[in-house]
Amino acid sequence: MTWRRVLKGVLGPIISLVAVVAIWQAIVVWGHVAPYIAPRPLAAFRAITSNWSVLWPLTSWTIKETVYGFVAGVVLGVSFGVIMAKIPFLARTIYPVLIMSQAIPIVALALPLVLILGFSLMPKVVIVAWIVFFPVTVNVLDGLNNVDKDLLTLSRVLGASKFRTFVVIEIPGAITPLFSGLKIGATYAVTGAIIAELAASTGSSLALYQHTEAGQLNAAGVYGTTILMTAIGMSWFLLTLGAEYLCTPWRRRSVARRGWRGAKNSSAVNNKQGE
Amino acid sequence: MKKHFLRATLTAAVLASSGIVAASMTTAASAGSMGTTTVNFAYDFPGPDMELIPIVVGQDQGFYKAAGLTVKTEFPANTATTSSMLAAGSANVGFITTADMADAIASGAPLLSIANYSMSNNWTIFAKPGSKLTAANLKGKKIFSWGDNWTNTMMSFVLKHAGLTSKQITIVTASNDIPLLMNGSVDFDTSTTNYAVPGIEGADHGLKPVMFTGSQIGVPNIPIWVYAVTKAYAAAHPATAKAFLSATLAATKWAIKNPAAAVADFVKMYPNSGYTKAYSTTGWSLTIPLLTNAAGKFFVQSSSQWATLDQGLLATKQIKSAPAPTTYYTNAFVPAQ
Numbered sequence: 001m002t003w004r005r006v007l008k009g010v011l012g013p014i015i016s017l018v019a020v021v022a023i024w025q026a027i028v029v030w031g032h033v034a035p036y037i038a039p040r041p042l043a044a045f046r047a048i049t050s051n052w053s054v055l056w057p058l059t060s061w062t063i064k065e066t067v068y069g070f071v072a073g074v075v076l077g078v079s080f081g082v083i084m085a086k087i088p089f090l091a092r093t094i095y096p097v098l099i100m101s102q103a104i105p106i107v108a109l110a111l112p113l114v115l116i117l118g119f120s121l122m123p124k125v126v127i128v129a130w131i132v133f134f135p136v137t138v139n140v141l142d143g144l145n146n147v148d149k150d151l152l153t154l155s156r157v158l159g160a161s162k163f164r165t166f167v168v169i170e171i172p173g174a175i176t177p178l179f180s181g182l183k184i185g186a187t188y189a190v191t192g193a194i195i196a197e198l199a200a201s202t203g204s205s206l207a208l209y210q211h212t213e214a215g216q217l218n219a220a221g222v223y224g225t226t227i228l229m230t231a232i233g234m235s236w237f238l239l240t241l242g243a244e245y246l247c248t249p250w251r252r253r254s255v256a257r258r259g260w261r262g263a264k265n266s267s268a269v270n271n272k273q274g275e
Numbered sequence: 276m277k278k279h280f281l282r283a284t285l286t287a288a289v290l291a292s293s294g295i296v297a298a299s300m301t302t303a304a305s306a307g308s309m310g311t312t313t314v315n316f317a318y319d320f321p322g323p324d325m326e327l328i329p330i331v332v333g334q335d336q337g338f339y340k341a342a343g344l345t346v347k348t349e350f351p352a353n354t355a356t357t358s359s360m361l362a363a364g365s366a367n368v369g370f371i372t373t374a375d376m377a378d379a380i381a382s383g384a385p386l387l388s389i390a391n392y393s394m395s396n397n398w399t400i401f402a403k404p405g406s407k408l409t410a411a412n413l414k415g416k417k418i419f420s421w422g423d424n425w426t427n428t429m430m431s432f433v434l435k436h437a438g439l440t441s442k443q444i445t446i447v448t449a450s451n452d453i454p455l456l457m458n459g460s461v462d463f464d465t466s467t468t469n470y471a472v473p474g475i476e477g478a479d480h481g482l483k484p485v486m487f488t489g490s491q492i493g494v495p496n497i498p499i500w501v502y503a504v505t506k507a508y509a510a511a512h513p514a515t516a517k518a519f520l521s522a523t524l525a526a527t528k529w530a531i532k533n534p535a536a537a538v539a540d541f542v543k544m545y546p547n548s549g550y551t552k553a554y555s556t557t558g559w560s561l562t563i564p565l566l567t568n569a570a571g572k573f574f575v576q577s578s579s580q581w582a583t584l585d586q587g588l589l590a591t592k593q594i595k596s597a598p599a600p601t602t603y604y605t606n607a608f609v610p611a612q
Contacts, residue, residue, distance in 0.1 A: 200449035214355035217382035
């Protein structure tokens with residue numbers, strides 16, 4: 001049963017990936033496209049494997065930028081979302097600025113960041129965080145503002161503190177929109193990292209490597225790098241999806257696991273059974 | 276190497292789309308609407324700048340029209356795309372660096388250089404105005420690079436001359452060079468005099484940058500930019516190639532003789548280029564001396580220039596083996612001077 005479910009979940013994506021590669025191969029072969037214009041899929045993959053010793057340090061650096069920037073963006077986004085949900089005046093004040101922040105072209109932002117923060121990891125992390133935090137903020141804010149009002153009333157009637165209401169009712173209520181924001185952020189994070197690398201790099205970077213390969217008409221190298229960049233984005237999205245799966249057990253089962261139930265309730269049930 | 280550094284991530288899409296464009300452009304040169312032959316000219320940069328002046332003058336002053344040509348200028352998505360546009364057939368004549376040309380040939384692209392644009396090497400290492408730094412102490416320094424093939428090649432000569440390895444310096448690549456230089460974020464900038472000097476002067480109230488060039492830094496005096504076509508285009512349209520160069524030569528000579536009017540033509544055609552008239556005027560005045568060789572000739576290429584270039588390309592492993600210099604070029608279309 002479990003295997004069947006896993007197969008069901010995996011089969012679709014595999015079929016679509018195979019279809020993309022097949023279409024790519026067909027266009028190149030039937031279109032008689034020269035290898036310096038567009039390579040065959042295998043040539044692009046070979047460009048990765050044969051240059052792995054060069055590409056891996058660059059890829060790991062891009063992953064580092066993506067992860068650090070994503071985490072920073074999420075922390076910032078969640079913090080903004082919570083603060084804005086709790087202090088409506090602040091929300092009204094900050095929201096226009098947040099929207100304005102996303103209207104600034106990242107490329108224009110990159111140079112001042114480099115001038116201020118240098119060529120270290122920091123400006124790249126800031127750019128990725130800049131891209132990630134907005135969808136997270138908006139989704140957390142929407143999630144917290146749309147928690148079931150009846151549940152909040154019930155919580156108040158039962159005498160729950162504001163903090164306990166926040167932890168037990170509001171956070172779970174905002175988790176689904178939060179993960180929507182995280183998934184959007186996860187896919188954009190790698191784009192941010194690549195833009196940041198183009199904005200400023202010392203030595204080399206995955207983006208610069210791709211630019212150099214393009215300049216040398218090495219289409220296999222260009223496509224190979226693109227595959228790597230895509231793989232980073234997809235992996236990060238899948239990890240976020242996995243985290244969502246773990247954090248939202250109520251989507252799969254209506255009753256909490258025994259260990260997760262409150263101790264008070266369990267002892268009450270036991271006492272009742274003992275009577 | 277030049278001004279800005281754009282998104283290389285677009286390249287894959289451009290390569291793919293240029294293949295589609297190529298399929299739709301089976302005829303390399305098509306008849307223009309007025310009975311002229313259309314030549315699609317691909318520049319080396321996503322936007323126009325003063326090095327385009329000969330083409331602009333050719334268009335505006337009617338040199339191309341007189342030669343029976345309609346020259347349309349195309350701008351690539353980024354600095355690495357012009358060779359692809361030529362190879363894919365979406366452009367007939369391209370403006371590229373000799374290093375891009377050699378790398379394209381090494382990748383199997385059937386390109387052919389039909390004329391030099393510049394005849395000498397004005398690639399230079401700059402320090403900010405008033406700097407005490409010298410080219411003798413590059414070790415441990417931060418050096419700005421546009422990350423292009425030409426700069427990579429020239430840096431191989433610089434490092435060899437300085438007795439350094441690439442690990443003993445820090446190459447910085449960013450979207451703009453002059454703010455980083457003036458801010459002190461990098462110790463040195465690398466660019467060509469005709470772009471960097473007006474830029475640095477403009478940024479620092481006319482103060483001249485400190486420059487290290489030629490034998491000071493061990494770089495050979497070879498041409499940087501060429502006009503290139505595909506071998507198939509050269510074979511199928513020799514008269515068009517020759518007419519293009521003849522008209523371009525006439526336009527170039529006119530622009531040298533009338534620099535202010537030539538810059539005015541450029542400003543008129545591209546009012547939103549982003550460059551001030553002062554920048555273009557200084558830039559063009561610094562470009563003029565580069566356009567002729569010691570004998571006062573335009574366009575003429577030599578085997579020695581390509582053989583010297585190969586040394587740098589081999590050193591940076593951009594090519595695995597050096598082809599015969601004649602693989603790269605022909606002077607067959609260069610007009611009599």
